Each structure stands twice: as structure tokens, then as C-alpha cells.
Amino acid sequence: MAYLQGTYPVAKKRESARGIYDYTICCPSIAEQAQPGQFVHIRVDGFSLRRPISICETDPSAGTIRIVFEARGAGTEKLAQTGENGTMDLLGPLGNGFTLPEPGQKLIVAGGGIGVPPMLETARRFGGDTTAIIGFRNSKAVILEDDFKRLGCDTRLATDDGSAGYHGFVTGLLEQRLAEGSADLICACGPMPMLRGVVAMAQAHGIPTQVSLEERMGCGVGACLVCACKTVRDGREVFSHVCKDGPVFDGKDVVFE
Known part of the structure; x- marks a missing residue:
């Protein structure tokens, strides 16, 4: 496994939803190597273990990567205090990513909650006939919907409470999509119950899956x-x-x- 370690400057930071932070980091070497589905391991001052964060998007021409994460505990809360003039100590790109279909085939990407960010780079790299199914607790937790639309994806939104989009889970929207026609591959990231449901539904339709x-x-x-x-x-x-x-x-x- 080839990976890099370094301290890189933060180019941009914003809070995309309450407690969810969106960073653009200048790290040309990682941006050049990263594949969809890989992650970076981030050192946080005062903590012995690094925090794994999925790569949301890369821009090799600008030499940047984008990460989106939720501040869930003390470590990620401390990480979220990093400002635009700060730096992040990254180890990456790490892990094995998604293997995408050939051009001309049909891809479905499915993400739940904080499992949505890595699906953006996956959809961007494929660049073809992609349906993006994304699910969140409620309308206030929705992130990256406009980014999937920017890529030209058939973007379908679900919320648990029905406050935005489809009232229900990602699996409900996936069932609707598969009733319209098949796909060549389904890539998914999210909570285990969601992944279990996605895989079971895909198997019933004879569609291969890759899950993060x-x-x-x-x-x-x-x-x-x-x-x-x-x-x-x-x-x-x-x-x-x-x-x-x-x-x-x-x-x-x-x-x-």
C-alpha cells in the first residue's frame, strides 16, 4: 500500500449543516493519487489515534481534496476547530476504493447520513448514467444534494421524517428506482442496516454491489x-x-x- 504523510494547509472551511464540516485542503500529492472510496487518516492534537475521514471529492488540477465529516466526539470536535488559516496532518490516501463500471453502463450510488460524502467522488469519477440516492434524518441534516445535481446525477433525496424529499429510507427509494429499470452496479456507504438492505435488494435483482x-x-x-x-x-x-x-x-x- 502506497501512502503519503504530511501537514497540509486548509484552503476553505464551511459548516454545511449543523455539526457537519466541509473542508478543502491543499495536498497535491494526495489529490493526484486518491481513488473514489479511499480515505485520509487525520492527526488531532491531544489525541493518540488519528481520525479516518472519507475523501469526498478531489481536484487534481487545483491540488486539493475535500472532506466532509460530522463532529460526533471530542476528537472530531477538536478537528472541526481548525480554521482556514490552519493545517491538517494527513496520512493517505488509504484503503481500497470502488471499482467503477465501464462507460455506457448504469451506476447507482446510495449514501446514508455521513456515508454520503464518499459517494460524490464515486459519481464524479464515473461521470456517466448515475442515479444518486441519498438519505438523512431530516431536512436540516441534508448535505451535498446540490453537488450531485451539479454532476448531472439523477438525484433522489429521502428523509426519515419526510421533511424533505421522499418520506422513508434510502432502501425505499432504491426499490422505486429498480422498478424503473436495472443497473450495472450499486455502490453504497452508510449505516449497517442500510447496507444490509441495499445488498439484499440488489441480490434479488441480480445486481452486483460494492459497499464501504x-x-x-x-x-x-x-x-x-x-x-x-x-x-x-x-x-x-x-x-x-x-x-x-x-x-x-x-x-x-x-x-x-
Whole structure:
């Protein structure tokens, strides 16, 4: 695994929803190498473990990457205090990303909550016939909807409480989309119950899936066992590292418990 480590300047920061922060960081070497679905591991002052954050979007010509994360605990709250004149210590790009269909095929990207950001780069890299299905708790938590539309995606929004878009879950919108026609691949990131439902629905329609798993991480490079998850390999259950073997896995190989 090839990855880089360095301290890079923050070019832009904004709060895209309450408690959700959107950063653009100048790191040409990482922007050039990063693939959709990969992540960066960020050092936070005062904390021994880095924080894994998915890469939301890259702009190799500008030498920047974009990350979007929710301040959920003390570490990410401290990270969110970094201003536009600050810097971030990044290790990356890490992990295995999505393998996209050939041009001319049909892609569905599905994201739930903070699992939505990595789907933006996935849709951007494919650049073809893409349906983006994104789901959030309510209208105040919606992020990146306009960004998917900017890419030309058929963008469909769901909220748990019905305050914006479809009243229900991502899986409900996926069911509607598949009733309109098939797809060549479904890529998804979000909570485990959502991923379980997406994979089951895709299998019922004979569509392959790739899913990005969210787990706590220690080292980020496969040297520890913090992010172990159950997968199937050669017909038997084994423990895989989300950081090194993933975070993207073939949906049929994930053991959803």
C-alpha cells in the first residue's frame, strides 16, 4: 500500500449543516493519487489515534481534496476547530476504493447520513448514467444534494421524517428506482442496516454491489485489529481489516450481523 504523510494547509472551511464540516485542503500529492472510496487518516492534537475521514471529492488540477465529516466526539470536535488559516496532518490516501463500471453502463450510488460524502467522488469519477440516492434524518441534516445535481446525477433525496424529499429510507427509494429499470452496479456507504438492505435488494435483482464500511480505526494501515469485520473468503468466514482490505468490499462478501 502506497501512502503519503504530511501537514497540509486548509484552503476553505464551511459548516454545511449543523455539526457537519466541509473542508478543502491543499495536498497535491494526495489529490493526484486518491481513488473514489479511499480515505485520509487525520492527526488531532491531544489525541493518540488519528481520525479516518472519507475523501469526498478531489481536484487534481487545483491540488486539493475535500472532506466532509460530522463532529460526533471530542476528537472530531477538536478537528472541526481548525480554521482556514490552519493545517491538517494527513496520512493517505488509504484503503481500497470502488471499482467503477465501464462507460455506457448504469451506476447507482446510495449514501446514508455521513456515508454520503464518499459517494460524490464515486459519481464524479464515473461521470456517466448515475442515479444518486441519498438519505438523512431530516431536512436540516441534508448535505451535498446540490453537488450531485451539479454532476448531472439523477438525484433522489429521502428523509426519515419526510421533511424533505421522499418520506422513508434510502432502501425505499432504491426499490422505486429498480422498478424503473436495472443497473450495472450499486455502490453504497452508510449505516449497517442500510447496507444490509441495499445488498439484499440488489441480490434479488441480480445486481452486483460494492459497499464501504464504517468502523473505528487505530493505525489505519492494517497493523492492528481495531477495525476487524467479518467477511467471506473462499467459502468461509474470516476477519478482514476495514482500513487495509476495505473500506470497500464486494457486498456479497460482507457478513451482516
